[in-house]
Amino acid sequence: MIPVKRVVFLISYFIGFLGFLSVVRYVSPVFSLIFVLLALAGILNDRREREILPRIALNVISLVVVLTLIFRVSLENIVVPVVETLLVLLGIKFIERKEFRDFMQIYTISVFLLAGSALLTINISFMVFFILLFFSTVLAIILLTYYSQDPALVFTRDEFKKIVMRALLIPAVALPMTALLFVVLPRTQQPVFSFLSGGMAGTTGFSDSVGIGDVSDIQESESVAMRIRSDKKLSASVYIRGVVLNHFNGKVWTRRLPVEEKEVVKNRAVPVYQEVILEPTGSRYIPAVDVPLSINGQGIKRESDFVFTSPRTITSRIKYSAVSLPDGRIYSERLWKEFYLQIPPGLGSEIYSLAQKLKGSDDRETVKNVVEYVKKNYRYTLEDLPVSDSPLEDFLFRSKKGNCEYFASAAAVLLRVNGIPVRLVAGYKGVEYNQIGDYYIVPQKYAHTWIEVNIDGYWERFDPTGISSSEIFAGKERTFMEKLKLFMDAVEYAYINSIINFDFKKQVEIVRSAGSFLSDIRGLGEIIKEKAIFVLIPVIFVVLLYFIGKIKIKGPYERLLSKFYRKMKKYGYVKRPNEGLEEFVDRIGDVQLKQRAIRFVKEFERYYYTDREPDGEVYKVLSRLVDDI
Amino acid sequence: MELKNEKIKEIIRILSGFLQGKEEALRLSLITFFSNGHLLIEDLPGLGKTTLAIGLARITGLSFGRIQATSDLLPTDITGVSIYNKQTGKFEFHRGPIFNNIVLVDEINRATPKTQSALLEAMGEKQVTVEGETYKLPKPFFVIATQNPVEQYGTFPLPESQMDRFMMKISIGYPSREAEREILKGGSKREELYSLEPLMDRDEVIKIQQEVEKVYLSDKIIEYILDIANATRSSKYFSAGLSIRGTLTIAKTAKTNAYFNGRDYVIPEDIKTLLPYTVPHRVVLHEVYENTDHQELVLSVLENIPVPA
Numbered sequence: 018m019i020p021v022k023r024v025v026f027l028i029s030y031f032i033g034f035l036g037f038l039s040v041v042r043y044v045s046p047v048f049s050l051i052f053v054l055l056a057l058a059g060i061l062n063d064r065r066e067r068e069i070l071p072r073i074a075l076n077v078i079s080l081v082v083v084l085t086l087i088f089r090v091s092l093e094n095i096v097v098p099v100v101e102t103l104l105v106l107l108g109i110k111f112i113e114r115k116e117f118r119d120f121m122q123i124y125t126i127s128v129f130l131l132a133g134s135a136l137l138t139i140n141i142s143f144m145v146f147f148i149l150l151f152f153s154t155v156l157a158i159i160l161l162t163y164y165s166q167d168p169a170l171v172f173t174r175d176e177f178k179k180i181v182m183r184a185l186l187i188p189a190v191a192l193p194m195t196a197l198l199f200v201v202l203p204r205t206q207q208p209v210f211s212f213l214s215g216g217m218a219g220t221t222g223f224s225d226s227v228g229i230g231d232v233s234d235i236q237e238s239e240s241v242a243m244r245i246r247s248d249k250k251l252s253a254s255v256y257i258r259g260v261v262l263n264h265f266n267g268k269v270w271t272r273r274l275p276v277e278e279k280e281v282v283k284n285r286a287v288p289v290y291q292e293v294i295l296e297p298t299g300s301r302y303i304p305a306v307d308v309p310l311s312i313n314g315q316g317i318k319r320e321s322d323f324v325f326t327s328p329r330t331i332t333s334r335i336k337y338s339a340v341s342l343p344d345g346r347i348y349s350e351r352l353w354k355e356f357y358l359q360i361p362p363g364l365g366s367e368i369y370s371l372a373q374k375l376k377g378s379d380d381r382e383t384v385k386n387v388v389e390y391v392k393k394n395y396r397y398t399l400e401d402l403p404v405s406d407s408p409l410e411d412f413l414f415r416s417k418k419g420n421c422e423y424f425a426s427a428a429a430v431l432l433r434v435n436g437i438p439v440r441l442v443a444g445y446k447g448v449e450y451n452q453i454g455d456y457y458i459v460p461q462k463y464a465h466t467w468i469e470v471n472i473d474g475y476w477e478r479f480d481p482t483g484i485s486s487s488e489i490f491a492g493k494e495r496t497f498m499e500k501l502k503l504f505m506d507a508v509e510y511a512y513i514n515s516i517i518n519f520d521f522k523k524q525v526e527i528v529r530s531a532g533s534f535l536s537d538i539r540g541l542g543e544i545i546k547e548k549a550i551f552v553l554i555p556v557i558f559v560v561l562l563y564f565i566g567k568i569k570i571k572g573p574y575e576r577l578l579s580k581f582y583r584k585m586k587k588y589g590y591v592k593r594p595n596e597g598l599e600e601f602v603d604r605i606g607d608v609q610l611k612q613r614a615i616r617f618v619k620e621f622e623r624y625y626y627t628d629r630e631p632d633g634e635v636y637k638v639l640s641r642l643v644d645d646i
Numbered sequence: 647m648e649l650k651n652e653k654i655k656e657i658i659r660i661l662s663g664f665l666q667g668k669e670e671a672l673r674l675s676l677i678t679f680f681s682n683g684h685l686l687i688e689d690l691p692g693l694g695k696t697t698l699a700i701g702l703a704r705i706t707g708l709s710f711g712r713i714q715a716t717s718d719l720l721p722t723d724i725t726g727v728s729i730y731n732k733q734t735g736k737f738e739f740h741r742g743p744i745f746n747n748i749v750l751v752d753e754i755n756r757a758t759p760k761t762q763s764a765l766l767e768a769m770g771e772k773q774v775t776v777e778g779e780t781y782k783l784p785k786p787f788f789v790i791a792t793q794n795p796v797e798q799y800g801t802f803p804l805p806e807s808q809m810d811r812f813m814m815k816i817s818i819g820y821p822s823r824e825a826e827r828e829i830l831k832g833g834s835k836r837e838e839l840y841s842l843e844p845l846m847d848r849d850e851v852i853k854i855q856q857e858v859e860k861v862y863l864s865d866k867i868i869e870y871i872l873d874i875a876n877a878t879r880s881s882k883y884f885s886a887g888l889s890i891r892g893t894l895t896i897a898k899t900a901k902t903n904a905y906f907n908g909r910d911y912v913i914p915e916d917i918k919t920l921l922p923y924t925v926p927h928r929v930v931l932h933e934v935y936e937n938t939d940h941q942e943l944v945l946s947v948l949e950n951i952p953v954p955a
Contacts, residue, residue, distance in 0.1 A: 578955065594952040597915040625909045625955070626864045 019177045021163050021170040027062055028157040029115070029123050030056070033107055033148065036127025039146040040100045041132040048101040052510050054557065055108025062112060066583055069112055079109050100133040117165045124154050150186050159184040169587060211430040227262055227270040227422045227443055227466055242445065242464070243304065244510055245457040246292040250304065251448050255343070255457060256467065256478065259304040259444035261322045262623040267361035269406060270426065270441045279351040280319040280476070282310055284344055292508075293340045301326045304444055305339035307478065308347060314341040322440070323347055347469075357438030357471065360430060365410050372434035380437050382469050384479060387431045391424055391481040421482040428481035440473040441479070454507035574625055581617060581643050598622060610646065616641040651908045654680075654854075657845055661701045664692050664835050667825030671818045672921055673906070676703065677791070681902045683813025683895065684769050684789040684857055686804075686927070690796060691753075693818045699750040699790050700839055706851050707844030708786070711746030713765075715757035717800060721764035723783055728746075739776065746843055747784050747848070751791040754802040765789075766808050786851050806886070806930050813895050814920075815927040852853055852890040854905075861901035862911040866954035871896050873951050875919070878929050883946045886930035895924050914953040 033056060041049055062069055070078075082105045089098040107126045113119050131150055135143055159180065163170055172180070245251070262270035290304055303312055303325040304496040311319065314337030319338065327335070362616045375384040375390055396418040403411035409430060412423045429439040446465035448457035467480040582592060585601075588610060592601040605611040621639055624631050631639065654676065662669050671687075675698060687695055703710035713724055726742030743749060744765070751765060759774045768774045772783045778812070787917075791812065793804070809815070821829065832860035836884075871893055881888030907916075926944040935943060 112906050218696055592955075595950050597913060597953045598919070598955045599915050601914065620910075623911070624865065626913050627862050628864050628866070 019172045019174065022162055022168050022173060023562045024177075025120065025157065025160050025164045027558070028153055029120050030060060030111075032127045032153050032157060033111060033123050033151065035146060035150050036107060036130035037104060039131045039143070039150075040137070043097055043134065043137045044104060052104045052108040053228045054560065056111045058560075059108070059113070060295065063115065066586070067577060072113060075109050075113050076386065079106055082106060082109070096133055096136045096249075100130060100137075103130050103133065117161065120157070122162050128154070142500065144368070148192065151192070152185055153190045156181060156184045183298030196457050219349065226272070227426070227441060232241070240296070240461050241458055241506065242298075243459045244294045245306070245448065245459065246455070246458065247306070248290045249287070249288070250302055251450075251457055253450075254447050254591045255306040255481075256465070257311055257326060257445040257448075257619050258307040258323070258442055259306050260300075260302040260442070261324050261469070262323075262441040262443060263357060264359060265426065265430065265441075267363065268406075270422075272324075273356075274320065275322055275353055275356055276645045278349065278356075280321055280323060280347050280349050282308055282323065282342055282344070282345045284346055286342065286344045288343045289343060291341065293339060294334060294336050295331065297333055298331045301328075301330055302338065303327055303331075303339075306341035307442075307444070308342050308345045310342050310345065312337055312338045314338070334436075349471060349474050349476065351437065352471060352474060354438055357440055358433050358436060360433050360575075365407065365435075367410060367414055368430065369434060371413065374432045375431060376435050380472050383435050383437060384432060384472065387428050387435075388479050388481045391428045391431070392483045395419065395427075396425060397421075397424075397484050399483060410471060421466045424482040425468050429468050430477070432468075432470060440469050440476075442467050442469055449503075451503050451507050451510070453504055456507075456510060458503075458506060572597055573631050574621075577621065577636070579640050580640070581621075581646075583641055584646050585614065608627075613642075613646045617646060653845060654906055657705050657809050660842070660845070661698075661705060664697055664701050664839055666828050667821040668694060670816055671816055672698065674814055674816050674920075676811045677899055677902045677906065677920070679786070679788050679794070680851075680855055680858055680905070681813060681895075681898045682786065683898070684791065684811065684825050685811035686754075686809070687790060687792045687818060687821070688795050688815060689792060689817045691792075691794065693820065695752070695790065695792050695818065695840060696750060697836070699748055701842065702788075703748040704839065704842040705746070705845050706747075708747035708851065709784070710748050711743035712750045712752070713743050714752045715754050715761070717756055719757045719761050721761050722776070724761065724765055725768065725776050728777055729888040734889065737777075739779065740780070741781070742774075744774065745781075745784060747786055747788060749789045750786075751789060753794050755793050756792040757802065759802050759805075762804065762808065765791075766811050770811055786848070786855060794894055804926075809927045810889055810891055812927065813899065814877060814923040816923050820907070837890045858898075858902045858905045861904050861909070863897055863901065864911065866955075867900070867912050867914065867917070868897075870917065870951070871900075871953050874917070874925070874948055877947055877951055878944070879926065883932060883935050883947060884929045885932050886892075888928055892925065892928045895928075899924055900947065914955065918953070923946065 026403070037049070037056075038078065054242065082102055086098055086102040089101075103126050107130070108484065110119055110126065111125050127150060131143070131146055134146070145231065155556060163180075168366055244258075260272060262272050263275065264271050264273045288310065291306060293305065295303065303317055305312055305325065309323060309325060310540075312325045314327070315385075317325055317337060318328070319325050372387075375383065375386040377386050394417065395412070397420065398418045399420055401416075401418070402423070403416040405411045409426055412419045415426055425441050429441055432439045443464070443466050445459050445463045446467070447463045447472065448459050450457055465480075465482070467482070469476040469478055471477075585592065586604075588607075590601070590605060592598075598621070602611060602614040602618050605614055620642060624635060624639075658672055658676065661672055662809065665672055672928055675685055675902060679702065689695065693781050699712075700710055702708075707811050713719075722742065724742050724744050726740050726745065728737040730736075731738045754762060754765070757765070764774075768783060769787075772785075772787050774783065794801075820826075851893050872894065875888045875893045878884055881887070897912075899920045900912045904910070904912045905915040922941055922945060925948065926941040929944055931938070931940065932941065
């Protein structure tokens with residue numbers, strides 16, 4: 018037979034201690050000690066079914082604990098004091114006489130503690146704690162509902178097994194899903210599980226390589242790629258330079274480092290300063306308005322062709338500032354011409370003859386001819402793209418439609434065949450101005466590819482794509498929903514900028530200097546914090562003494578009596594303080610129960626009211642009599 | 647210690663035959679009797695007081711005397727008087743009705759205060775002094791005094807200080823319908839009562855009285871009694887609380903009650919059940935509360951005293 022009450026209590030203790038153990042590494046030992054003492058006192062209390070302190074007093078203490086938190090929290094150190102406070106609150110909850118809500122509070126605080134531990138560090142132990150807490154809380158809540166209906170409920174072993182099995186089925190099913198979430202903890206705005214759906218479809222967006230011919234449909238990605246705050250107005254069709262791709266194998270453009278290159282930016286007329294928040298890209302390239310002169314951010318380096326890279330793959334939001342020269346041109350002081358004339362092997366003769374046809378009198382004219390030709394004769398589409406092993410020829414001579422990657426690839430190859438150094442640039446074209454937040458949004462769907470052609474040492478930008486996505490979308494009237502979206506994004510921008518901060522220390526300093534009036538209070542808190550240990554230790558000592566004293570004073574008679582009273586309480590009989598024992602048992606309605614109770618009472622009185630100390634044997638006999646009731 | 651409570655139960659059983667539905671009153675009387683105290687019955691006439699007294703005397707094999715108090719009753723009518731004997735030429739002391747083991751004083755409040763105090767002195771001291779000579783009263787000595795609560799004209803109610811001398815104050819009350827039906831059917835059993843065979847003798851009674859003294863009184867119980875005394879003394883309702891005699895009475899009657907129940911130790915219930923009879927007549931109410939029910943008020947004060955257990 019399994020009494021539901023005992024199970025609920027035990028599970029609740031287990032949950033409370035799980036919460037405690039998940040943070041025990043991070044909190045100061047004083048708080049651990051306080052919690053353990055409180056919890057043990059609470060457990061002892063539950064056994065005796067007594068109240069150490071009235072609820073109101075405990076509530077006041079809880080309030081004081083929470084208030085002292087204000088003194089202890091500093092901006093550099095928020096989590097640990099909060100966790101410590103929660104720990105003390107949990108201890109207080111243990112002491113309280115436990116009703117439905119108290120149990121729920123214990124579970125909630127334990128979950129908060131675990132969440133707090135996750136903020137401090139994440140390792141595999143977090144997952145273990147999480148799984149344990151998850152299962153035990155679900156089970157506890159289900160049993161608690163039984164308990165709140167009937168505290169005296171007793172299950173048979175089979176019933177109990179059944180309930181446990183059913184209760185644990187739900188979390189068991191849910192667990193694999195949650196486990197996935199843990200593996201992919203970094204927050205990204207890109208849908209993390211996109212690989213699960215639509216395997217063959219690519220999405221528009223900036224990537225560090227440009228491939229053609231392997232995807233037939235490209236989905237429009239609505240998510241934001243980056244947000245730019247700029248000191249000058251950006252044109253709606255501004256080019257944002259990401260990565261330069263210089264090697265083409267017939268299907269994919271990749272990047273190889275042009276070692277012998279040396280490039281500078283000339284005509285530095287009107288610099289544009291930008292502050293960029295970049296969403297995770299999964300690559301290492303840092304985009305900025307074309308032509309980027311310099312980018313400041315942690316570990317960001319410039320490569321010789323003015324491509325900026327981060328030392329690590331960008332898997333979380335980063336923030337950086339950039340200076341660009343929209344009118345600038347990159348000048349190659351030392352051009353590695355052959356490098357930019359590379360063409361994929363096995364190019365069809367059709368391409369050569371087309372290239373020949375488009376050749377002008379000088380390089381500039383050739384470029385103009387090629388770009389104009391590509392622009393005019395091909396249709397821009399994101400659907401039904403030519404998929405083949407020679408996608409470029411298919412695009413040029415058969416399907417005659419494609420996206421910017423086809424346009425740029427075609428132009429680049431045609432120019433390279435004509436002996437003009439060309440490279441592909443992947444980035445974004447166009448921005449959306451968000452009036453509410455005064456910043457520019459670059460959505461993923463504005464990803465674009467164009468070419469840079471070297472004419473007389475200068476790399477000049479040419480866009481062979483007739484129309485880009487930003488222009489397609491720009492024509493549309495903004496619907497209410499889109500306006501709402503802009504508003505929401507402005508809110509998010511503000512949130513990202515202020516709360517998810519990239520330079521935490523710096524922000525702390527700002528807040529510090531702004532709220533200097535707080536420092537006095539915090540100074541007081543410091544003092545309290547220092548002295549607290551001197552107060553706490555005696556308090557703990559006194560509490561300990563009190564409990565030890567209480568245990569000692571409580572003789573065998575008191576133990577027997579409280580055992581007896583507990584037993585009778587189970588049957589629904591509570592002795593009034595002004596009631597004698599015989600008077601009390603006389604009230605019992607059930608004849609058999611009454612007989613057994615009387616047997617104990619009579620025997621007990623024989624020792625108790627003759628002031629004889631019961632020896633071990635007598636104690637055992639009396640104790641057994643209580644058990645028999 | 648060998649408990650003779652079986653014999654006492656037998657006494658209660660036999661006497662109950664003559665006092666249908668009055669077991670409680672009978673038991674309380676016996677407790678007082680074996681506690682070496684005196685009993686005050688406040689009741690209307692004709693409810694069986696005499697039967698109780700005679701029955702008690704017969705069954706214990708003790709002598710019985712009766713005094714009907716009137717306003718012209720003199721102290722010597724109770725104690726006895728010295729009469730000149732012509733033949734011996736000396737005054738001879740003729741013992742009054744008080745020289746009996748069990749004395750019934752009917753309507754004590756009709757006697758004059760002078761007579762009352764003579765009686766009460768005899769009760770307290772267990773001796774009488776007549777014309778300079780002191781005479782011991784027989785042992786055991788048990789007075790049952792009655793008081794008529796209705797007729798107040800021409801009476802001298804016992805002063806509070808005198809009430810204290812009675813160990814218990816009880817009232818018999820009307821019998822239940824069934825009990826009275828039985829009485830009517832059976833007719834008077836007075837003759838039978840007089841032919842009752844005694845179950846014990848004088849020595850045995852004294853022995854039981856001594857044994858009762860030996861019943862164990864735990865410290866916890868003493869504390870409880872002190873709590874009770876304290877409650878009456880500190881209560882705002884009373885101008886005078888329990889006297890020391892009062893607390894002694896509580897202890898003594900509790901012991902007897904325990905003995906009756908076959909225990910050689912006192913439990914709180916022994917005290918609790920007797921409180922309505924041992925305490926109320928000893929405390930003096932404040933004038934403001936004089937019109938309230940005496941017993942109820944006292945019990946309400948004592949009700950919430952926690953019991954040691």
